[in-house]
Amino acid sequence: MTTVTSPLAGRAIALAAVPDPVFSGAMVGPGTAIDPVREPSEAVAPVDGVIVSLHPHAFVVVDEAGHGVLTHLGIDTVQLNGQGFELLVSKGDTVTRGQSVVRWNPADVEAAGKSPVCPVVALEATAEALSELREDGDVKSGDALFLWK
Structure with a gap:
């Protein structure tokens, strides 16, 4: 069982939104x-794991169970070509839960006309594999978002 925690402070919303x-x-x-x-x-x-994919606007960490968790910083932010994002780790690095990966400013993303909403996705999982899914309320960085069986 993997606990996936929030990479950011903010408000949890359903992926459907x-x-x-x-x-x-x-x-x-x-x-x-x-x-x-x-x-x-x-x-x-x-999660604790290895950075297997790293872009200014998105990263994937794979834990020791082989679960890949995608954090996507904003929507259509690939179009910003990395402007306003600072990578703090490298692809292939081993990271621990809560370790800083990317520095950015959601207000700048919004000012550039993009949504700053950040999907946190269990790659190649089924909805049934997740439990205790957090889809509302305020969250702090490190708060549990869901459990992955």
């Missing part, structure tokens, strides 16, 4: 999303 059909339709996997506080912050690793 994310303004992107790929995420809202759970095409990449089930999970939840965070509407982040609008201040400079650091997105942190939601």
Whole structure:
């Protein structure tokens, strides 16, 4: 059982409410999303594991059970070409839950015309594999978002 924690402070929202059909339709996997506080912050690793994919706007951490957790910082933020994002780790690095991965400012993303909402997705999972899914209420960085069996 893997506990996936919030990479950011903000408000939990259902994945279905994310303004992107790929995420809202759970095409990449089930999970939840965070509407982040609008201040400079650091997105942190939601699980202990290895960074297997790393972009300014998104990263994937795979835990020792082989579970890949995607954190996507905002919607359509790939179009910002990394502007406003600072990578704090490298692909292949081993990280611990709560370790800073990317520094960014959700307010800047919003000012650029993009949604700062951050999907946190269990890659290649089924909805049945997740439990205790958090889809509302305020969350702090490190609060539990869901359990992955």
